[in-house]
Amino acid sequence: MNFLTDVLYSLYEYITGGTLWISIGKTLVRIATIIILALVFKHLGNKVIDTIFKDKKKTRIKLTTNRREQTLKSLSKNILSYLIMFIATMMVLDTFNVPIKTMLAGAGVAGLAIGFGAQSLVKDIIAGFFIIFEDQFSVGDYIETSGIEGDVEMIGLRSTKLRSFYGQNYVIPNGQIDIVTNYSASNGFAMVEVNVPYETDILNIEKIVSNILTTLPKKYDMFIGEPEINGLQALELSNYVLRIRAETFPVMQWAGARAIRKEVKEHLFEQGIDIPSPRMVVYSHNDREVSN
Missing domain, CATH: 3.30.70.100 (Alpha-Beta Plaits)
Structure with a gap:
C-alpha cells in the first residue's frame, strides 16, 4: 500500500512540477516554429515561382508557350509543397528524438516492400512526368480522356484535375490517362x-x-x-x-x-426556302376499303 502511495505521489509531483511543462512548452514552441517557417518558405517559394513565370522579357530563362508555362508553374508549386512538407515532417520527428538517420537508412528496404503495394501510385507519378515531358496537354487546354471532357485546371505528380463544361470537377489519376484528345493543340x-x-x-x-x-x-x-x-x-x-x-x-x-x-x-x-422536316402519311382502314 505504501509502495502504491509513493508511486502516485511521485507521479503527482512529476505532473504538477515545472520540468514537465517546460519540456512540453519547448516542444510545442519548436513545432510551431517549424510549421510557421514551413508556411513562410512555401509562400516565398510560390512568390518566386510566380515572378519567374510572370514576364518572359524580364528573365533569362527561355520559356515556351503560355500553356506550358502554366503547367510548369503548377508543377513547380506542387513539388515545392511536397518538399517543404517532407522536410518539416522530418524536423518535427527529430523534435521527439525519433532516429531520423535510422529511418532513412531503412527507407530502402521499406520502400521496396511498400513499392509492391503502391504500384498504382508509382505508375501515376511516372505517367505524370511523361505527360509534362512530352507536352501532351497543359493547364488551360480543353481535352477529352477516359470519357471525360473539360478544361485542365491542374497537372500534378499524381493526378490531373479537369473542369467540365457543366462545372463538374474531375480528378483523374495520371496512370489512367491513356488516349487523350487535345482540342487546344491545333485549329x-x-x-x-x-x-x-x-x-x-x-x-x-x-x-x-x-x-x-x-x-x-x-x-x-x-x-x-x-x-x-x-x-x-x-x-x-x-x-x-x-x-x-x-x-x-x-x-x-x-x-x-x-x-x-x-x-x-x-x-x-x-429566300423562301424551308428546311425540310420529317413527314408522316397516315392511311385509315376506311380509306383502304374505298380504294379496293
Missing part, C-alpha cells in the same frame, strides 16, 4: 450539314450559301478564312444534305458551327 474545323428539299435547285442553293459564307469572317472572329462548301454529302428520302466546313481557332469549332447554322437558316428562310 478546329466546324462541320455543318444542311438539309435542303429536293424541290430546290442545288446550284442556286450553293450560290446562296456561298454568298452567306463569305460574310461570316467579318461578323465572327472565330473563323480562319472563309468557310467552304464540301459538296453534296447524302441523298435522303425527302431531302439532300449539303456539307459546310470551316476552319476555326482552337476550341471554337462548336461556336463556329452554331454561327453557320444560324446564318444559313436565316438567309434560306428569307
Whole structure:
C-alpha cells in the first residue's frame, strides 16, 4: 500500500512540477516554429515561382508557350509543397528524438516492400512526368480522356484535375490517362450539314450559301478564312444534305458551327426556302376499303 502511495505521489509531483511543462512548452514552441517557417518558405517559394513565370522579357530563362508555362508553374508549386512538407515532417520527428538517420537508412528496404503495394501510385507519378515531358496537354487546354471532357485546371505528380463544361470537377489519376484528345493543340474545323428539299435547285442553293459564307469572317472572329462548301454529302428520302466546313481557332469549332447554322437558316428562310422536316402519311382502314 505504501509502495502504491509513493508511486502516485511521485507521479503527482512529476505532473504538477515545472520540468514537465517546460519540456512540453519547448516542444510545442519548436513545432510551431517549424510549421510557421514551413508556411513562410512555401509562400516565398510560390512568390518566386510566380515572378519567374510572370514576364518572359524580364528573365533569362527561355520559356515556351503560355500553356506550358502554366503547367510548369503548377508543377513547380506542387513539388515545392511536397518538399517543404517532407522536410518539416522530418524536423518535427527529430523534435521527439525519433532516429531520423535510422529511418532513412531503412527507407530502402521499406520502400521496396511498400513499392509492391503502391504500384498504382508509382505508375501515376511516372505517367505524370511523361505527360509534362512530352507536352501532351497543359493547364488551360480543353481535352477529352477516359470519357471525360473539360478544361485542365491542374497537372500534378499524381493526378490531373479537369473542369467540365457543366462545372463538374474531375480528378483523374495520371496512370489512367491513356488516349487523350487535345482540342487546344491545333485549329478546329466546324462541320455543318444542311438539309435542303429536293424541290430546290442545288446550284442556286450553293450560290446562296456561298454568298452567306463569305460574310461570316467579318461578323465572327472565330473563323480562319472563309468557310467552304464540301459538296453534296447524302441523298435522303425527302431531302439532300449539303456539307459546310470551316476552319476555326482552337476550341471554337462548336461556336463556329452554331454561327453557320444560324446564318444559313436565316438567309434560306428569307429566300423562301424551308428546311425540310420529317413527314408522316397516315392511311385509315376506311380509306383502304374505298380504294379496293
